[in-house]
Amino acid sequence: MFKAIVGHSTDVDSEDAIAEILDHCQSQLGNQLPQAGLLFAAMNFDYPLIVKRIQTTFPDIQLIGCTTDGEMSSVQGFQEDSIHLTLFCSDTVTIHAGLGQTLSDDAQAAANQAIDSLKLNNLQAIKLCLVLPDGLADGTEVALRQLQSKLPPNTPIIGGLAGDQYQFQKTLQFYQGEVVHNGLPILVFCGDSLKLSHGVASGWHPLSRTAIVTKANREIVHEIDHQPAVQFFQEYTGQQPIYGEYPLAVFEKDSDQFYLRASNQWDLDTNSIHFMGEVPEQAKVQITYATHDQIITAAKSSIQQAVDNYPGQQPAVAFLISCAARRWILGVRAQEEYALGKQFLDPALPIMGFYAYGEIAPLKMQGQSFYHQETLVTLLLGVD
Amino acid sequence: MTEVPPKEKELTEQLKSLDKENRKLKKTLARQERNLERLHQSRQMSESLLSRAVQEAQQSEQALQLRSQELEKALNDVRAIQSRLLTADKMSALGVLVAGVAHEINNPVSFIYGNLEYAQQYMEDLLTLVSVYQTCYPKPNPEVKDCMDGIELEFLKDDLPKVMSSMRMGAKRIKEIVLSLRTFSRTDEAEYKQIDLHTGLESTLVILGHRLKASADNAEIQVTKSYGELPQVACYAGQINQVFMNILSNAIDALKEAKIEEPKIDIATHCDNHRATITIADNGPGIPANIQEKIFDPFFSTKPVGKGTGLGMALSYQIIVEKHHGQLLYDAAGPGATFIIHLPLK
Ligand SMILES: Nc1ncnc2c1ncn2[C@@H]1O[C@H](COP(=O)(O)OP(=O)(O)OP(=O)(O)O)[C@@H](O)[C@H]1O
Ligand SMILES: [Mg+2]
Numbered sequence: 001m002f003k004a005i006v007g008h009s010t011d012v013d014s015e016d017a018i019a020e021i022l023d024h025c026q027s028q029l030g031n032q033l034p035q036a037g038l039l040f041a042a043m044n045f046d047y048p049l050i051v052k053r054i055q056t057t058f059p060d061i062q063l064i065g066c067t068t069d070g071e072m073s074s075v076q077g078f079q080e081d082s083i084h085l086t087l088f089c090s091d092t093v094t095i096h097a098g099l100g101q102t103l104s105d106d107a108q109a110a111a112n113q114a115i116d117s118l119k120l121n122n123l124q125a126i127k128l129c130l131v132l133p134d135g136l137a138d139g140t141e142v143a144l145r146q147l148q149s150k151l152p153p154n155t156p157i158i159g160g161l162a163g164d165q166y167q168f169q170k171t172l173q174f175y176q177g178e179v180v181h182n183g184l185p186i187l188v189f190c191g192d193s194l195k196l197s198h199g200v201a202s203g204w205h206p207l208s209r210t211a212i213v214t215k216a217n218r219e220i221v222h223e224i225d226h227q228p229a230v231q232f233f234q235e236y237t238g239q240q241p242i243y244g245e246y247p248l249a250v251f252e253k254d255s256d257q258f259y260l261r262a263s264n265q266w267d268l269d270t271n272s273i274h275f276m277g278e279v280p281e282q283a284k285v286q287i288t289y290a291t292h293d294q295i296i297t298a299a300k301s302s303i304q305q306a307v308d309n310y311p312g313q314q315p316a317v318a319f320l321i322s323c324a325a326r327r328w329i330l331g332v333r334a335q336e337e338y339a340l341g342k343q344f345l346d347p348a349l350p351i352m353g354f355y356a357y358g359e360i361a362p363l364k365m366q367g368q369s370f371y372h373q374e375t376l377v378t379l380l381l382g383v384d
Numbered sequence: 385m386t387e388v389p390p391k392e393k394e395l396t397e398q399l400k401s402l403d404k405e406n407r408k409l410k411k412t413l414a415r416q417e418r419n420l421e422r423l424h425q426s427r428q429m430s431e432s433l434l435s436r437a438v439q440e441a442q443q444s445e446q447a448l449q450l451r452s453q454e455l456e457k458a459l460n461d462v463r464a465i466q467s468r469l470l471t472a473d474k475m476s477a478l479g480v481l482v483a484g485v486a487h488e489i490n491n492p493v494s495f496i497y498g499n500l501e502y503a504q505q506y507m508e509d510l511l512t513l514v515s516v517y518q519t520c521y522p523k524p525n526p527e528v529k530d531c532m533d534g535i536e537l538e539f540l541k542d543d544l545p546k547v548m549s550s551m552r553m554g555a556k557r558i559k560e561i562v563l564s565l566r567t568f569s570r571t572d573e574a575e576y577k578q579i580d581l582h583t584g585l586e587s588t589l590v591i592l593g594h595r596l597k598a599s600a601d602n603a604e605i606q607v608t609k610s611y612g613e614l615p616q617v618a619c620y621a622g623q624i625n626q627v628f629m630n631i632l633s634n635a636i637d638a639l640k641e642a643k644i645e646e647p648k649i650d651i652a653t654h655c656d657n658h659r660a661t662i663t664i665a666d667n668g669p670g671i672p673a674n675i676q677e678k679i680f681d682p683f684f685s686t687k688p689v690g691k692g693t694g695l696g697m698a699l700s701y702q703i704i705v706e707k708h709h710g711q712l713l714y715d716a717a718g719p720g721a722t723f724i725i726h727l728p729l730k
Contacts, residue, residue, distance in 0.1 A: 010408075011404065012404050012407045012408045012411065013404055013407075016404075044411070080412075080415065081408065081411050081412070081415075165415070166418070166422070167418075207433065207434075207437045208433075208436070208437065208440070209440055235436065236432065236433045236436045236437075237429045237432050237433055238428065238429065238432035240425050240428055240429045240432070241425075245426060246429065246433065287433065289430075289433060289434070289437075328419075328422070328426075329426075331419075331423070
């Protein structure tokens, strides 16, 4: 048995909102006790109070969560000022929460700390690792590589980076009763009965001329085609500050496969751009662009991949992790992403999801996990 | 604790929900405002990005067009070279033929020229004999007298030496032309050897002789030569003659085209310790400054299509500079065109 129960409230009052969610969940749980929970919350809520309420209601719960750029669930659909909580119950799958701190100072240490805090003797039983890193701290990729090396080979690491409603000031992470920032909360699922599949797609297409990154240091790109990086962008986007919706396509060596790197920060003194992920020197890059239809079509393909690859009969829950830039560009059409989920999935299937500052998933099943931008990641979980 | 009256409780509830509604609306409004501003900026960016992309697409289309024009021109050039090579091929076949014919003619002409000496001698002897007879027999018998009158002996005595000398001149000219043809169309052109540059210049002039003569439109071109002392120079004779030919024909073309009243070509040679210098100057219109640097480019020609291929100077440059490590210069100082060839002695 593996069951997910979703509670979702649009109440602006923290106290009332969490009370509504817990009521709803408890009525669904009957006499079962949840093992773990995932909490997603919009900005301007009283987070310490919310996690405290959850802890007092379910003292043994393994809880992680984060602030978001938008929330979605099968209870309330797509929302922008809401809180939702998903509870997991199972008698065959065990779930454990962990937290790594000060991610941007030493990402490797943060990853080690997250694994250690699971207090597991046998890491080999881990089948899936969910992560919700701080969305404004560098180091996610380093942490991912470290997690991947500690977990059993080919364990999928899936998740998204915490958001702050497109303000890019501060994002928060939740772990048990704690509210932190610059953190790396993880939730691992153990047990052979766990079945899962996932899909990834973006919809962005290269548009500018092809250029070469001539000077870069991890997330910071100094020069493109021997020009200041900012100048390369401004050639196309004018004097406007760079936004996440025009990411760089970074091409894998000599291939037409690319991944996307978005940025919200550029330094006008040094004319360099700070991307939300590493951009290797000598990489071929192009500025990309997406229309609404392309984004929606990609959402379909992400969900379809997950459905097609699900190894069992009936997943118990769908987890959608979409990029904040998608929500932002889609505007009123943002709810179509969630609507597509409903359309392609069993109407009775619980759905949870959030808009993130970066998505994490392997490109293909059994593959190594990557840090994406501008994508929709679909995860299906179950035991049947 | 006092019971809150139901009415009041209901009011508080209502107030609370109104307050929530208010907070919710405020949040939504704030977000919408932020979104609107961002949307505006994003739209500007979109426009700028798209217009730039369209511009790039147009540019690359233009570049493609340009490229295809270039390719078309290159194709035409290749065709021209091909036909030029074909002509060159024919020319070299013709050269072999001319050399062969010249050789065949050379032998009989040599007999004629060589035997003319004897014929002259014999004729003079015979004329002497006739005079001796006339002195010894001042009154010839009627039969002899008739014959003398019949052959107009006095006229014959006077004219025969002239005929002989003109025959000798003609034969000499044939010999010269044949020799020039052989020199010019040297079938040994692939061979690198010591030659006398003056001989090459002379034979080229002989071949161009008919173009130097006066015609209905043009006066005869005066060629003045001031040859200095030149040692033999090691080179490919056939190729060097080709260069003289190209430069001299260009000069003749220019003089005729401009209908110069007293057309002149000056050829001067001299030598210092390490190189031989040949200067060929005409008193034509010269070459305008803006095209001086182009005349050595392949296919550069100011002549009408069909007349000039624009390869003459390019090939000459190649022969002098690349094959012989010399220099081929245009000297802009004079009123007409002056070309200077430097050839290293070693
Ligand atoms: N003596 C000269 N006086 C004036 N212009 C000259 C003279 N010599 C060369 N030129 C210019 O240089 C150009 C190039 O000469 P070149 O011999 O390379 O080509 P061409 O004579 O036009 O054609 P061709 O391939 O038949 O020789 C000529 O078209 C002419 O404009
Ligand atoms: Mg010429």
